[in-house]
Amino acid sequence: xxxxxxxxxxxxxxxxxxxxxxxxxxxxxxxxxxxxxxxxxxxxxxxxxxxxxxxxxxxxxxxxxxxxxxxxxxxxxxxxxxxxxxxxxxxxxxxxxxxxxxxxxxxxxxxxxxxxxxxxxxxxxxxxxxxxxxxxxxxxxxxxxxxxxxxxxxxxxxxxxxxxxxxxxxxxxxxxxxxxxxxxxxxxxxxxxxxxxxxxxxxxxxxxxxxxxxxxxxxxxxxxxxxxxxxxxxxxxxxxxxxxxxxxxxxxxxxxxxxxxxxxxxxxxxxxxxxxxxxxxxxxxxxxxxxxxxxxxxxxxxxxxxxxxxxxxxxxxxxxxxxxxxxxxxxxxxxxxxxxxxxxxxxxxxxxxxxxxxxxxxxxxxxxxxxxxxxxxxxxxxxxxxxxxx
Amino acid sequence: xxxxxxxxxxxxxxxxxxxxxxxxxxxxxxxxxxxxxxxxxxxxxxxxxxxxxxxxxxxxxxxxxxxxxxxxxxxxxxxxxxxxxxxxxxxxxxxxxxxxxxxxxxxxxxxxxxxxxxxxxxxxxxxxxxxxxxxxxxxxxxxxxxxxxxxxxxxxxxxxxxxxxxxxxxxxxxxxxxxxxxxxxxxxxxxxxxxxxxxxxxxxxxxxxxxxxxxxxxxxxxxxxxxxxxxxxxxxxxxxxxxxxxxxxxxxxxxxxxxxxxxxxxxxxxxxxxxxxxxxxxxxxxxxxxxxx
Amino acid sequence: xxxxxxxxxxxxxxxxxxxxxxxxxxxxxxxxxxxxxxxxxxxxxxxxxxxxxxxxxxxxxxxxxxxxxxxxxxxxxxxxxxxxxxxxxxxxxxxxxxxxxxxxxxxxxxxxxxxxxxxxxxxx
Numbered sequence: 001x002x003x004x005x006x007x008x009x010x011x012x013x014x015x016x017x018x019x020x021x022x023x024x025x026x027x028x029x030x031x032x033x034x035x036x037x038x039x040x041x042x043x044x045x046x047x048x049x050x051x052x053x054x055x056x057x058x059x060x061x062x063x064x065x066x067x068x069x070x071x072x073x074x075x076x077x078x079x080x081x082x083x084x085x086x087x088x089x090x091x092x093x094x095x096x097x098x099x100x101x102x103x104x105x106x107x108x109x110x111x112x113x114x115x116x117x118x119x120x121x122x123x124x125x126x127x128x129x130x131x132x133x134x135x136x137x138x139x140x141x142x143x144x145x146x147x148x149x150x151x152x153x154x155x156x157x158x159x160x161x162x163x164x165x166x167x168x169x170x171x172x173x174x175x176x177x178x179x180x181x182x183x184x185x186x187x188x189x190x191x192x193x194x195x196x197x198x199x200x201x202x203x204x205x206x207x208x209x210x211x212x213x214x215x216x217x218x219x220x221x222x223x224x225x226x227x228x229x230x231x232x233x234x235x236x237x238x239x240x241x242x243x244x245x246x247x248x249x250x251x252x253x254x255x256x257x258x259x260x261x262x263x264x265x266x267x268x269x270x271x272x273x274x275x276x277x278x279x280x281x282x283x284x285x286x287x288x289x290x291x292x293x294x295x296x297x298x299x300x301x302x303x304x305x306x307x308x309x310x311x312x313x314x315x316x317x318x319x320x321x322x323x324x325x326x327x328x329x330x331x332x333x334x335x336x337x338x339x340x341x342x343x344x345x346x347x348x349x350x351x352x353x354x355x356x357x358x359x360x361x362x363x364x365x366x367x368x369x370x371x372x373x374x375x376x377x378x379x380x381x382x383x384x385x386x387x388x389x390x
Numbered sequence: 391x392x393x394x395x396x397x398x399x400x401x402x403x404x405x406x407x408x409x410x411x412x413x414x415x416x417x418x419x420x421x422x423x424x425x426x427x428x429x430x431x432x433x434x435x436x437x438x439x440x441x442x443x444x445x446x447x448x449x450x451x452x453x454x455x456x457x458x459x460x461x462x463x464x465x466x467x468x469x470x471x472x473x474x475x476x477x478x479x480x481x482x483x484x485x486x487x488x489x490x491x492x493x494x495x496x497x498x499x500x501x502x503x504x505x506x507x508x509x510x511x512x513x514x515x516x517x518x519x520x521x522x523x524x525x526x527x528x529x530x531x532x533x534x535x536x537x538x539x540x541x542x543x544x545x546x547x548x549x550x551x552x553x554x555x556x557x558x559x560x561x562x563x564x565x566x567x568x569x570x571x572x573x574x575x576x577x578x579x580x581x582x583x584x585x586x587x588x589x590x591x592x593x594x595x596x597x598x599x600x601x602x603x604x605x606x607x608x609x610x611x612x613x614x615x616x617x618x619x620x621x622x623x624x625x626x627x628x629x630x631x632x633x634x635x636x637x638x639x640x641x642x643x644x645x646x647x648x649x650x651x652x653x654x655x656x657x658x659x660x661x662x663x664x665x666x667x668x669x670x671x672x673x674x675x676x677x678x679x680x681x682x683x
Numbered sequence: 684x685x686x687x688x689x690x691x692x693x694x695x696x697x698x699x700x701x702x703x704x705x706x707x708x709x710x711x712x713x714x715x716x717x718x719x720x721x722x723x724x725x726x727x728x729x730x731x732x733x734x735x736x737x738x739x740x741x742x743x744x745x746x747x748x749x750x751x752x753x754x755x756x757x758x759x760x761x762x763x764x765x766x767x768x769x770x771x772x773x774x775x776x777x778x779x780x781x782x783x784x785x786x787x788x789x790x791x792x793x794x795x796x797x798x799x800x801x802x803x804x805x806x807x
Contacts, residue, residue, distance in 0.1 A: 036614075037595060038614075039506070039593035045509070045510075045587075045591065048578045048582060048591060075404055108591065112573070115575055121557045126553070187549050188583065188585025346585050347522065348518065562753045564753060570750050605803065607805070607806075610771060610801040611801055624753070
């Protein structure tokens with residue numbers, strides 16, 4: 001079916017070339033980083049995980065979001081999702097490839113990455129992360145491909161594929177739960193040491209993934225003559241809305257626990273993220289604008305998805321609302337959650353983090369790679385749909 | 391008719407799904423606990439002894455020559471620990487400088503001007519930074535003025551060892567939390583896990599921060615891309631010597647080192663005779679470093 | 684063959700290109716590398732042929748024994764003296780020049796072991 005990706009109009013090729021440029025720049029920047037070391041990034045002894053791992057954490061959520069399409073369609077027989085489910089599965093593939101790439105570029109010794117398998121340590125959450133991420137990637141490739149092939153041949157998919165489809169559902173929940181467990185099991189980081197991290201991750205994932213799918217579906221309606229249907233988009237908007245509200249509720253609970261209990265370990269990071277933290281006469285607040293934007297964009301997004309006109313009658317405003325929510329959740333999870341955990345450090349000192357240009361270009365290049373893969377996969381899926389409609 | 395058939399089909403599929411989901415969830419919840427039991431061979435509450443590095447088959451004991459008894463409750467093997475007498479060190483800041491310098495020189499720890507790339511195995515810090523769980527309200531003059539020496543605590547239940555996906559950091563048979571630089575993939579999960587901030591990463595080639603004409607030629611440097619930290623001078627202790635920091639203290643006895651599992655050792659005596667505190671006791675890590683304040 | 688006029692020459696060029704290392708030197712493997720042996724010592728940890736074939740496996744074994752098992756005993760017998768299992772403190776005490784010993788064969792075989800990124804080679 002790959003030949004479907006080789007035929008496209010000039011906008012298609014221009015888009016791929018645009019993404020390819022960023023990928024090439026990123027490759028060059030990565031060579032620089034590989035030769036010098038991770039010192040080319042903005043990470044430091046205190047903030048030892050930065051942009052790469054924060055993008056990884058967010059994208060695992062986006063990948064898990066695909067389950068919000070698979071679950072209603074395959075388990076609850078919600079036929080309205082018939083055309084959109086493949087978008088969710090292929091998004092999961094693309095997001096997972098981005099996740100794995102972000103991990104690889106973040107490693108200090110990437111040539112040794114197979115040590116995780118050769119010298120496995122089952123007590124480490126990274127071990128399980130590796131298993132579930134790769135497992136879910138394999139499941140999505142298998143299910144997406146087999147079912148799309150069956151659709152193309154206009155037959156029912158083989159019975160055995162449903163085992164893997166159903167398996168992908170707990171896997172989707174597990175990839176983000178395991179990623180959350182990376183953080184919430186560490187005794188030294190008070191900001192992360194909370195049972196609500198996993199539910200918060202899942203809520204945020206079930207909002208962010210479908211939000212991206214809605215935006216892409218709206219774009220595809222315009223550029224690729226592929227309409228998933230108003231009912232599907234509306235149902236997705238409902239899911240996104242509830243998930244985003246749940247996420248904000250959980251964030252609110254974190255605020256309550258921190259400020260009502262007045263325990264410094266819980267308060268300090270939230271103070272740093274949302275208000276600025278005063279320490280030794282200096283106010284540290286470089287992430288405050290981002291976190292305030294998170295709240296603002298959340299309100300805007302929720303409003304746009306709640307008001308009937310913007311949600312149902314206007315593709316533009318629906319897309320805008322979903323974009324606002326997507327960016328808002330990216331700020332919350334990518335910037336706020338991961339970077340916040342390192343401030344203050346275990347000795348109550350503060351080091352702030354600023355990514356370097358090299359680091360930003362590598363991150364952009366990996367995002368570009370993800371969208372590149374997504375474009376090609378969607379081109380194949382849409383090509384098949386058009387073929388069988390003809 | 392077909393609608394009904396469709397629903398029955400769907401019910402059956404839903405039932406199958408719930409069966410698979412239930413089984414997977416049980417496996418997922420129970421799995422790590424089962425693996426934990428198998429790997430450590432003991433129940434978690436009793437996992438106090440210094441485990442040998444190689445994987446312990448379930449039911450087997452550690453590979454130490456010292457103890458012969460199979461008793462699960464008594465600690466087996468050596469468990470090295472340290473007592474830092476802050477009363478003595480506070481009066482001699484030059485000694486603290488000497489200690490830091492000696493450790494870093496012995497182990498070829500590089501020095502970089504950019505704080506971002508900093509690597510340190512042992513260093514001086516203020517009381518409220520070393521002991522954030524202790525009150526620093528209305529502290530006495532000496533505590534406010536003096537520094538504290540902090541280093542890796544070589545915990546008995548190290549979160550970094552649990553976090554490492556490749557066993558590159560592990561507890562050796564003497565209770566030292568050791569690093570295997572050959573295996574480290576540089577994921578820095580151990581740095582996130584450490585509640586004490588003891589670990590440093592080689593963000594660049596460490597030799598750029600060393601004067602290669604004045605290094606210790608009997609000890610390697612590290613390479614870029616691996617995590618490092620204090621190793622309780624395992625290479626000296628293995629030959630019966632004291633760690634460098636303890637040696638530098640000499641007769642002042644500002645730092646005492648010994649086997650915590652040996653009831654007749656000097657360090658146990660010091661611990662019996664003096665009130666000591668530890669860093670972040672609520673983290674449950676059971677550090678091996680004690681401080682006399 | 685369709686387009687045979689392009690395929691056959693293309694194949695021939697490809698085969699020539701791929702087998703370049705074999706025919707360019709006309710079967711000559713170059714001069715055999717001569718690592719400079721230490722002057723005062725006649726024996727190594729293992730017999731010469733074994734060392735040449737297995738020194739990496741030996742070093743890996745030593746690494747696991749020293750680092751992971753914590754066995755730093757002086758149990759390597761060379762001649763009449765007992766040594767530790769150590770690259771820097773045993774091997775390089777006799778083989779005092781990395782350039783004249785280790786690099787001779789490694790450069791010839793185009794092997795770039797990263798041991799030297801950490802283990803400090805003796806001052807030359």
